[in-house]
Amino acid sequence: MNFQLPDLTPMIPELSMTAFALMVLLLDLLIKKKEVVALISIAGVALVSLTLFGPSGTTFGTMFISDGYSTFFKIIFFVNVILSILISIKYIAVEKINYGEYYSLMLFSTIGMMIMASAGDLIVLYLGLELMALSTYVLAGFNRHDIKSNEAALKYFLLGAFSSAFLLYGISIIYGLTGTTDLRAIASFISARDLTDNFSLLLSIIFLTVAFGFKIAAAPFHMWAPDVYEGAPTSITAFMSVGPKAAGFAVLGRVFMIAFASVKADWAAILIPIAILTMAIGNIVALSQTNIKRMLAYSSIAHAGYALLGIITANNEGLASMMNYLMIYAFMNIGAFAVIIMLRSEGFKGDSIYDYEGLSKTHPLAAVLMLIFMFSLTGIPPTAGFIGKLYLFVSAINAGYTWLVVVAVIFSAISAYFYLRIIMYMYMREPKTTVTLTTSFSNGIALGITTAAVLLIGILPSYLLDLAKAAIKGF
Amino acid sequence: MVPLSWYMLLSIIVFAIGVFGFLARRNVIIMFMSIELMLNAVNINLIALSHYLQDMRGQILAFFVIAVAAAEAAIGLAIIIALFRNKATAHVDEIKEMQG
Numbered sequence: 001m002n003f004q005l006p007d008l009t010p011m012i013p014e015l016s017m018t019a020f021a022l023m024v025l026l027l028d029l030l031i032k033k034k035e036v037v038a039l040i041s042i043a044g045v046a047l048v049s050l051t052l053f054g055p056s057g058t059t060f061g062t063m064f065i066s067d068g069y070s071t072f073f074k075i076i077f078f079v080n081v082i083l084s085i086l087i088s089i090k091y092i093a094v095e096k097i098n099y100g101e102y103y104s105l106m107l108f109s110t111i112g113m114m115i116m117a118s119a120g121d122l123i124v125l126y127l128g129l130e131l132m133a134l135s136t137y138v139l140a141g142f143n144r145h146d147i148k149s150n151e152a153a154l155k156y157f158l159l160g161a162f163s164s165a166f167l168l169y170g171i172s173i174i175y176g177l178t179g180t181t182d183l184r185a186i187a188s189f190i191s192a193r194d195l196t197d198n199f200s201l202l203l204s205i206i207f208l209t210v211a212f213g214f215k216i217a218a219a220p221f222h223m224w225a226p227d228v229y230e231g232a233p234t235s236i237t238a239f240m241s242v243g244p245k246a247a248g249f250a251v252l253g254r255v256f257m258i259a260f261a262s263v264k265a266d267w268a269a270i271l272i273p274i275a276i277l278t279m280a281i282g283n284i285v286a287l288s289q290t291n292i293k294r295m296l297a298y299s300s301i302a303h304a305g306y307a308l309l310g311i312i313t314a315n316n317e318g319l320a321s322m323m324n325y326l327m328i329y330a331f332m333n334i335g336a337f338a339v340i341i342m343l344r345s346e347g348f349k350g351d352s353i354y355d356y357e358g359l360s361k362t363h364p365l366a367a368v369l370m371l372i373f374m375f376s377l378t379g380i381p382p383t384a385g386f387i388g389k390l391y392l393f394v395s396a397i398n399a400g401y402t403w404l405v406v407v408a409v410i411f412s413a414i415s416a417y418f419y420l421r422i423i424m425y426m427y428m429r430e431p432k433t434t435v436t437l438t439t440s441f442s443n444g445i446a447l448g449i450t451t452a453a454v455l456l457i458g459i460l461p462s463y464l465l466d467l468a469k470a471a472i473k474g475f
Numbered sequence: 476m477v478p479l480s481w482y483m484l485l486s487i488i489v490f491a492i493g494v495f496g497f498l499a500r501r502n503v504i505i506m507f508m509s510i511e512l513m514l515n516a517v518n519i520n521l522i523a524l525s526h527y528l529q530d531m532r533g534q535i536l537a538f539f540v541i542a543v544a545a546a547e548a549a550i551g552l553a554i555i556i557a558l559f560r561n562k563a564t565a566h567v568d569e570i571k572e573m574q575g
Contacts, residue, residue, distance in 0.1 A: 123536050130543045134550055141554050148572045150558035157554050158506055161547055162497055165513035168540060169490060172520040179528045227573045
């Protein structure tokens with residue numbers, strides 16, 4: 001029996017990222033200043049991103065797919081990890097959790113997401129998901145002397161492990177039904193046997209929806225999100241409100257659009273109520289939150305509901321607008337967290353929305369930045385958030401889901417209350433507590449990048465959408 | 476020869492016990508053990524199916540599940556110990572710093 005090494009060129013980004021993350025783990029032993037480790041990590045991610053545009057194709061049989069779709073998602077993950085590291089550097093020193101493992105865990109989590117985006121087989125999908133999840137559990141509990149952080153990690157871990165058991169059971173049913181775990185082979189089996197309304201297939205679709213619903217924090221599988229987002233270190237909240245969510249959408253799109261392509265009606269019937277419930281719970285419960293991290297957690301649940309519209313449309317236009325939306329969401333959400341992080345200083349938590357009262361008087365620049373991100377999250381032009389929502393809703397209307405878009409717009413209008421309340425506090429209240437901002441050069445860069453991206457995409461939207469549409473071709 | 480449906484029934488029962496244990500028990504360690512039970516139910520299913528389909532994929536996935544479950548156990552217990560150092564409890568109803 002001779003062993004042939006598979007063609008490794010399509011997975012150069014993953015391989016180099018893995019080598020790099022291991023190197024960062026080792027360098028942590030030698031380098032005393034952890035800021036240097038952070039800079040090396042950023043430089044490494046930037047270097048690896050150059051290899052993203054290398055040869056595409058499938059390798060390891062059909063287990064690993066590198067195509068435009070996966071590359072676009074990998075760009076989102078890289079944006080996410082670079083911005084999250086930038087906002088972490090000062091913050092983790094303030095929190096006294098300045099350890100080098102932090103950065104390598106972020107990189108490992110990113111590798112997991114990359115593998116998820118490229119998975120052409122349910123086994124690979126599961127492994128990528130676990131690599132991402134296990135690293136994120138640790139990161140959520142990274143502030144190990146803070147009981148809130150411990151609690152966040154415990155809740156995330158228990159519910160994450162619970163959901164991955166559901167994923168596996170779903171996989172085992174599909175395997176029993178079709179005799180394979182390869183996405184395209186599953187698709188051809190389902191369409192050849194015409195398994196519409198098949199009970200086992202429906203059961204497995206439900207199990208997979210539960211598992212992916214946990215990852216993207218869609219209601220009714222969102223219960224972990226508020227507690228975890230509140231308890232985890234703020235930089236990690238930013239990281240995992242974008243990365244694992246985008247990765248969840250990547251696999252949701254790939255599995256449902258390829259493997260279950262011929263039973264669209266079945267899974268759309270499951271996803272539509274989930275999307276409505278997600279938008280409802282996210283937007284309505286956020287109204288009563290007084291902790292800004294918790295409020296943004298509910299906001300991120302609501303945004304998952306909007307993005308689900310892109311999957312429900314079940315065509316390339318919908319997927320492209322979903323990818324476009326997730327990229328925009330990465331910028332505006334991390335931007336908002338970059339402002340929140342500045343309010344945290346030695347002995348001051350700064351995560352209550354009342355800490356923002358009168359911020360425009362004491363720190364006008366921070367207030368303006370927060371204003372931009374809140375406008376963008378609400379979806380007010382000329383910010384990127386408006387463009388993202390517009391394309392999502394247009395694609396849903398084109399696919400014939402006008403009533404669903406009406407529902408989404410109503411919930412989107414409700415969301416204006418809690419986003420604009422922050423702005424109201426900043427501009428129309430007198431400062432009660434004196435807030436000192438923890439500024440740093442790296443956080444400034446992150447804020448600069450996110451603000452520029454939010455405004456530029458808002459003014460020149462076609463470029464990003466064309467990129468997403470080009471990426472989805474041949475999907 | 477034992478029919479396939481028996482194995483699948485066993486798998487469903489073990490999985491259901493795991494789900495019930497996770498939802499009903501309030502001790503973190505027992506909840507964690509319930510998750511392991513669910514994963515092993517999947518393994519029973521995968522290996523039985525793999526044998527009856529005469530296909531190796533199921534057994535390969537079962538190996539991966541075992542390996543990942545081990546990693547998961549390490550991380551889970553580490554998180555529980557970190558929590559226990561701050562608050563000497565393993566009862567989830569007492570772990571309620573954040574609510575609302």
